[in-house]
Amino acid sequence: MASKRFLQQTSVVLLGSGLDIAEVDQACRQLRQQGFVQLQAVRGGVRAWQAAQAGTAGSQPLLQPLDAQTWIAALGQGMHWTVISASEAMQRAPQAQWPVPSEQLVAVRVEGKERDAKLVAAIARAYQDRLKHVRHAGYAQALVVITDGVVSDALRAQVESTLAPSTDASKAGRSAAIVTLPAYWLDGGWQAYAQQVAQAAAIQQTANHRLQAPCGRL
Numbered sequence: 001m002a003s004k005r006f007l008q009q010t011s012v013v014l015l016g017s018g019l020d021i022a023e024v025d026q027a028c029r030q031l032r033q034q035g036f037v038q039l040q041a042v043r044g045g046v047r048a049w050q051a052a053q054a055g056t057a058g059s060q061p062l063l064q065p066l067d068a069q070t071w072i073a074a075l076g077q078g079m080h081w082t083v084i085s086a087s088e089a090m091q092r093a094p095q096a097q098w099p100v101p102s103e104q105l106v107a108v109r110v111e112g113k114e115r116d117a118k119l120v121a122a123i124a125r126a127y128q129d130r131l132k133h134v135r136h137a138g139y140a141q142a143l144v145v146i147t148d149g150v151v152s153d154a155l156r157a158q159v160e161s162t163l164a165p166s167t168d169a170s171k172a173g174r175s176a177a178i179v180t181l182p183a184y185w186l187d188g189g190w191q192a193y194a195q196q197v198a199q200a201a202a203i204q205q206t207a208n209h210r211l212q213a214p215c216g217r218l
Contacts, residue, residue, distance in 0.1 A: 001027075002034050011038040018045025018182065019074035021140055043140075047182060063160040066144060066184040068196040075099060079140050084108060084126045086119055086147045086155075087190035099193065106130070119147075120155060124162035127183065134181050142182040149189035156185050 001007070012031075016024040024041050031039055042049055047064065075081065083100050085091060086108040095102055106126045110118040123145055134141055147155060163183065186193060 001031055001036070005035070008035040008037065012036055012040075014039070014041040015049060016041070016045040018047040019070065019079065019142075020045070020077055021079055022077040025078070044182065063145070063156060063163060064182075064184050065156075065187050067187050068192040071144065071184070071186060071193070072099075072196055072200070079142050080104070082106065082130050082141065082143045084123055084130075084143065084145045085190075086123060086145065086151075089148055089194075090146060090190040093190075093194075097194070097197075116151075116155060116158070119151075120158045120162060123155075123159050127163055127181070131181050142184065144184045144186055146186045146193065147189045149191040152185065152187065152189045159185075 001012075014024050014028055024045070028039055028041050081100050081104060083098075083105045085105055088109075090098070091107050091109070098105060106129075108119065108122040108126060110122055112118075127143065130143055145159065188195075
């Protein structure tokens with residue numbers, strides 16, 4: 001973009017994934033410094049764009065699948081994440097291994113009969129509780145549900161069907177404003193996240209090792 005000076009006076013829109021806030025913001029600032037005066041970025045990225053194109057903005061939120069590698073990369077992008085943890089393995093892990101500070105984590109625990117139904121209801125309640133605080137925040141927010149990998153696929157559809165948007169009709173005479181919170185489902189659950197972290201750590205440890213020719217090579 002920086003080399004396309006003929007676009008400097010043209011309206012330009014940056015469209016990211018919705019999880020790359022810091023990268024898009026940095027690109028926007030750099031391009032404006034280089035003379036692109038009509039530059040804007042779409043809040044929410046391609047996810048928000050697709051919802052608007054389909055006319056689904058304000059309807060039942062989509063619980064999007066999210067792979068561990070993409071989410072780990074997104075953690076450094078300036079998004080405030082709320083983690084709903086329905087993973088017993090994650091809850092047993094040391095807090096130092098958690099992807100977010102403890103105040104951003106909501107632990108969901110259920111026992112006894114009809115465990116799946118109780119788990120779905122508990123996740124939905126946690127989502128709705130978090131949704132109440134979205135409108136008061138001055139920063140981008142998103143939510144991710146982390147379960148144990150063995151139950152992720154079975155519960156995702158059930159959880160999604162229970163999520164509904166919130167309306168704010170506190171002021172008479174105004175139409176209700178729909179409040180939504182981007183919500184994601186971590187594919188593979190806690191196990192996938194832990195595996196990805198371990199792989200990244202292993203790569204980092206060996207990244208600076210010098211390559212050597214095999215001993216006795218002919």
